[in-house]
Amino acid sequence: MFDLDLWREIFQSISKNKLRTLLSGGTVIFAIMLFAILFGLANGLQNTFSEGMGGDAENTIFINSGRTAKAGKGNQVGRRIQFDNALLSTLKDEFKDDIEFITARVNKNVVASYKGEKNNYSLRAVNPDHQFIEKSELVSGRFINQRDLQESTKVIVIGRLVKEDLFKTEKVIGEYIDLNKIQYKVVGVYQDIGDDNEERIIYMPLTTAQRIYGNNDFIDQINLTYNLSMGLDNAIALGTNIESRIKKIFNVEPSDQRAVRIRNRATEANSINQFNSVLDILIWIIGLGTLIAGIVGISNIMIFIVKERTKEIGIRKALGAPPRSIQSIILIESVLITSISGYVGLLLGIGILEAYGPSLDTYFITDPSVDTKLVVRATLTLIISGFIAAYIPAKRASQIKPIIALRDE
């Protein structure tokens, strides 16, 4: 039932007792604002770290070769380990259930020229899967495909920045670019959101490069992504298995750290996850601390308010106010002030995050924002605790003998 008179009483009490209203409202505004800002900043910090992972697929394993550091199986120290197509097929075959994409890489440096424009670029000869591992997005045309690989076609896919360097016109696909005096047809242009440097690379089919640069089947590096469904622990184990398999193929001592080097994103993800969970715990401790401070603050104020109003309560009771009416006035006032202040605090907090968030990039805080639902829940917590904090003294005050309340000076 809506009791207009009761609300009039409450609004009068709120507006005529400004200090009291300001005190309790301010506490809630400040607590909620701080809560929103702290969570926002912490989220921003986490955003920075997840961005730091870069644009590559997060489930990548990079395999590189080097020289042996230990003598093994009658071989000398310092023997160079050379990957080749056979190794790629072996891995593809033996780990096919665990591997999502796999590609070889041959790295070269080339001078590319087109109609008088000339520049140095890195060249990567790869398998078609590379596109998905590097997360290259095609702007136009296509990527290297299986047919290119089988026929060692002289086609290339260039990065967005290569295109901007060399081409003045929009039409790129089908044009021929000179790489070290050999002409290649451009079949695609890609972009890479993660990294500008990735857009200064020229891709060609693995077999083409192998034929042109030395007529062999050598590979510099193998990259693969594992099936995400296997989980971090299995992925870390997969990396170890692949490493020992390759070492066995090349007769490398299992303890040799140099000959075969594996970089497993799963291992990195593991430590970043740990860091994030520590950060999470920290955030929650800070958030909870702010909230508890707010609860204590609002509770104190509510107790103080009831104490301050004891005499008024006595007067009202002497004039015939039933206990329920006393309770309603105090409780509704409390809930009203905390709700409105909570809302204001939420707006302020989110507003400050929006206003100052972008300028915090330099402090490793990216796009700080906070889940509104979370802040609303925090506000509800304060409203409820304010209610409870007011309820107990309000109930006591409503039952106090008017004579005692009136004596209170």
Added chain:
Amino acid sequence: MLDIKNLNKSYKMGDSSLHVLKGIDLFAKSGEMVAIMGSSGSGKSTLLNIIGILDEADSGDYVLDGVEIKDLNEKKAANYRNRFLGFVFQSFNLINYKNAMENVALPLYYQGLKRKERQEKAMFHLEKVGLAEWATHLPSELSGGQKQRVAIARALASEPKLLLADEPTGALDTATSHDIMQFLQQLNDEGKTILLVTHEEDIAKMCKRIVRLRDGVIIEDNVIKQVRA
């Protein structure tokens, strides 16, 4: 109007208990103006509080206007206070953030009257105490005498059977005190029953009957010739 028999009240003071009222018998007819006198600690305020249903007696009977006042819950006590009694306190006890009219209207709010009706009635009673043009002023903008008049208007607003005044002139100077007493006498002339606690002899003499208390018993109960203020 008022019938009290063998009223006892004691307060617990730590381990010992203080027997404040020791078997009070008091009867008052409608239209009386009774002064209850006594030095401090005689139990006069306690008696007034019990009569005003602000406090409860330990034992004894109390009948107010034919209604027995006994074992009331808070809600019922509040209701009786609202319908039977009007209070005037030494310290006025006005609500400081409400203006004169709103203070007077407050007991009517608890009677469940409509806002318009409340305001009309409140204005009527403010006019009666001569403060109609001060209706929108806060208590802090009123003099002591004016505050007490507002308090009297408030006590009258609910049209109570019995007006209880606890040292109504205690915080006022002599001239203002006489002013207030004159007004109370006038109310009594109109038929209002008034019970007044005081420790000032000249104020008591302005009533029609003086009941003297000492150490929780009535030692004297005389009808006197009223001195007009």
